[in-house]
Amino acid sequence: MANFSKSNVPQFSVEVYQNAFLPEGGREVNAVVTVTSTGGGTTGGIPLAGSGPAHGARRGPGAAVVLMVDCSGSMDYPPTKMRHARDATAAAVDTLRDGTLFAVVAGTHVAKDVYPGDGRLAVADAHTKAAAKEALRRLRAGGGTAIGTWLQLADRLLGSADADIRHGILLTDGRNEHEAPEDLRAALETCAGRFTCDARGVGTDWEVKEVAGVAAALLGTADIVADPSGLAADFRRMMENAMGKEVADVALRLWTPVGVEIRFVKQVAPTVADLTGRRTGTGPRTGDYPTGSWGDESRDYHMCVRVPEAGIGQEMLAARVSLVLPDPAGAPRPLAQGLVRAVWTDDMAASTSINPQVAHYTGQAELAQVIQQGLEARKWGDFDGATAQLGRAVQLASASGNQETARLLSKVVDVVDAATGTVRLKAKVAEADEMTLETRSTKTVRVKKQHGPVIR
Template sequence: MSSHTRPPQPGIRLHVDLDGDLRPHRSAKIEARLRVDVAADGAPTDLPAVQLAVIIAVDVAEPHRAAVRHALPTALRALPDRISFAVLGSGPEPVRCYPRGDDEWAVADRDERRRAAFVAGSLPLHREGPRPAGYAAWVAAARALLAGRPVSVRHLVLITDGSSAAGDTRLEEELDACAGQFTCDVFAVGTDWAPDPLLALAERLHGTAEFVDDGLGHAITAAIQRLRRVHTPRLPIEVTVRPSVRQVSLSEKAPRPHRLGRLPRPGRPHCWSFPTYQWEQGGRDYLLTLVADSDADPLETELQFAMVSVGDVHVPVTARWHLPGQSPHHAPAGADSVRSLNATAIMRDDLRRGLVALQEHRWDAARRYLGQAARLAVRFGADWVLDEIHAVADVEDAAAGRIRLRTVDAGALGPLILRAGSRPGGPPAEAVGARPGPRCRGCGTPAGSEARHCIACGEKLL
């Protein structure tokens, strides 16, 4: 996955909500909700297939061959013309089984699709013998292969039954190395896989993880079609902070929970870049968290703690330290927005924790977490959460969080846990458009439309 994007550039709108009245403290936490909307603005409907490189990796043991016997050839026959693709099979280490010979990549046309579908019928799978490598080996193989394909969108489709996950201790290290290199969708088959590493792959590599009981070929095809709807493969969100801010973090909350890594900007010690990926037309919600010291700041004065920049759009994050012992005259407009974002994240987490507790036969914990998730689901109208709870419990009073657990096969809980951790959330609230703001004439640093002084050099903006 590279930083290349295709013209024309998308239209971007950015809006910031936060609780602007803070209590002074040496390590005060400031939370802001960022809403970023991207519009196609004349870009073609589909990304040209020549700009995509996809690896289909089959991490499946021989007893589960039936799960991929027909699905994989079906997906290969449906590849769009001119897409770059490769197929990896299973062994003690990932094995490149198509294209064969010296070529690392195939470019889809009628003949390539036909040959690939034929080869897929004899795809090597895990057999008795040496223990297969873990998930780290699959993403490492994908990283090495994709490094030689500098196209706009680089993606791994990993099909797994969990047979190679045992003893995998290098996954976090390898995911750090893969950050920003490519994205990944995971399709789980069978019943012997653990949800946590699959969710880690999806979260860290900005994709999805889902259980597929039937229709695997269609699921792979749909994932590739979604890649073609990507208007902006990589869109960094930059955060420039005042010197009193000691910590900065940014996480995507909707439509899917993703942990974002931050990159320093050379020569700009107070600026951080958070790359995001695979932007289709639409919006996303992020939670920006700052930890700031108040020792040298004035009280009851509007201060700019950060500048958020997406493309040429810049919005300030402003707040004030409130006098100790006093309350603001009114509730800040952004406080409810931030609380709602946090509560929605808690709802997802409670649902997942409850299902995991149920899988581990910790009944009291399962009842507590699922009850809390039900109560929040009523508050936010998240019917899908209630549907998931109904699969494992009788909901006596959702608003009060009262449920009665049912006897459930622990092996059937894996798909529910995957959905709780990777399923898209509901549509976020409508955003207010933000227009590009001014720049400091002295140092050129961008400023929000309401800013009065430069965050970098302190000069008054004209």
Template sequence: MTEDMSSRTRPSHPAVRLHVDLDGDLRPHRSAKIEAHLRVEVAADRAPNDLPAVELAVIIAVDVAEANRAAVRHALPAALRALPDGISFAVLGGGPEPVRFHPRDAGTWAVADRDQRRRAAFAVGSLPLHRDGPRPAGYAPWAAEARALLTDRPLSVPHLVLITDGSSAAGETRLDEELDACAGKFTCDVFAVGADWPPDPLLAIAERLHGTAQFVDEGLGRAVTDAIARLRRAGPARLEIEVTLRPSVRQVSLTEKTPRPHRLVGLPAADRPHCWTFPTHQWEQGRRDYLLTLVAGADDDPLETDLQFAMVSVDGAHVPVVARWHLPRPSAPPGPTGGGSVRSLDATARMRGALREGLTALQAHRPDTARECLAQAARLAARFGTDWVLDEIRTVADVEDAAEGRIRLRTVAAGTLGPMILRAGSHPGAPVADGAGAPPGPRCGACRNPAGGEARHCIACGKKLL
């Protein structure tokens, strides 16, 4: 019986440190939202050496049309020749359905050595690619084939490298369903080549399978090699963030904000009431920032008393989430609360979202929406000093005053927008600043009422927040 990623043995984890920041002053309400900035650090001083290559099983799937063979002709052999000794690997090509190309025998894997690398690099010169006629119905068949292959190779780090030009994406049907089946079974990095691929499904794959999605114009072979090297550097390839809740907490969610924004899927513990686990993958030394959101009621809790609403645990490290209910003030409207770094997390997420939404609107020829969203992204980027966001905006618009959000759209080639949308959704972000120096949270421009959490409209007057 094969095992999934959660049950495979791993070397001991390096030291893990936790820090939580939140505004601990709450007002009783039927469903108050508590937001906390959770920082998880893997100590650099105890980071392990590279994981042995024998612990990795990697599939390289080439979803490329015959007309674009030049995009992979030299890069793919180069990536195969650079595989480390001992790694298990397989190569998939494309026909009406994904097909195993190397090794060809069902149920077998290649284990990299000098002879295997040479044979694989030579063989991919005749790799089957899409031609005129039936093509795989979207990316779901590629994920399903990878899941089936990796089930037969239960190693510590199973990974899919998907190289695509979008040639099978037009018939996308059941991607969400297949990603649900694959989540936790393996991770995936997506490399887009050419100029005719939709970015949204690629970002969905990278987010659900804890990887990255990026456009590669040149240097595809090096990008694949770097992705495999990153897998080996990942100390604890999987860490579970465990959240044990106070009974009055009705909902819990956890969203990674940096380095790669995505929402984690929580799993209830079968034998522990009020306990949820959130699996994470591809850890390296350094830190990650998360937004922990709890929805709690005050019906049975005492007022003016410190209460522990949750305990967060990661690999033997624990940190409590503590706040208190204050006596109600009629003049204070109920709303989400959070510390300075929580507001920083939210603002960073809004910046990324506005950038992505603006670029998508520009691609769809909706200039008014694009202008509004990119202006919001520029204001937030100026506030946080996020140069890469401003650089992206300057590619499609003249930025007259970033702090004021004054921009003027330019005519741009449609082919440039897809890579930018990928970067907006998958570009690694800088660590969030500590709460002490975080910028103030957003306020309504009409009534100046403070807004919190992931608010889009003012809770007092209903105006849309900028």
């Protein structure tokens, strides 16, 4: 493990958990890499949300935030939904740290920047927050839904900002019915890497894959707020999290020797996200995977590489994992690094042992997959397939201690025996419960780490 520290950047560390031993002929190497960022809001960073001039001068990177509020006609059914959306956005505005650049976008089949307007961003202070909340009170529901246009306007607004942290918050209550799917995909491709975005679906008339797709492409979070009255608390938490970010555009850099193939790179905690296809080549044997913005937090990544065959007793460096921060003025800044090894042995006990971290997250990734497959089978009337997949999900959730997912599963199936995954599909399932399970299927629980990294 190694770490580096620079002014205005939190301290990052990398720990590698793996069983490095392979049997004769073995070629697949798995490792879980824990990346931790500390020092945000204390030294070399900016104060956390709620800090203002009374708590000391503002330091470090600036932030810009665009709030995108669904104002389509369906937001008027029931009328309280629009009111809750306005109140939630007002709560997020109140949570902005003074000095943050921000704007509010009303989203229908077109996008309109309703505050401050004219393609500008406002600087958060008591006056501009009050003006933004007054603009929110004037919002009315009407029109269709074209999420790609909302994101494109947010991109233009954030692109004009001299800020390191660029973040969006998007709320929708309906399906993206007023633009073609390829238009939304094109907007996401344009915005990817330019800003991060948290997405929320309110009620039950929206499409999980659309909202989750926005969050995945823009390295944010996705969730359901089934009851609109819960929007304000959720928006406040999202904004507090955004205000806690210290550094943006951190990349996970993977170097591999000649002959080593990368099978996959996935984030596995706090959520499962496959980064394999998002690699950007940075050299003959190096590539960067985006991780977005960081505050004080820790995330886990699972990587798998295929190494050339070697004889008993041989050893090689299978991969080098680094955290880097792009620097427009020069070479990328290294933040931390760790090493992944491969050692060939004839000790059967050593080579067949599965590292606990690798085993745990392999199960968590499978858990997310079988939940999604089970719910899809249920929608299509394949009840035997749905029972098998959701039963396996119950088994995995129970074995890994993922109590929240187990609780959500219990609203969709009757659990006969969690240990064996024996379940019965419920005859009636509330739509909100099914959508909540699908939306939160990628959330994982972390494995309890042993003292220090395990690199056997």
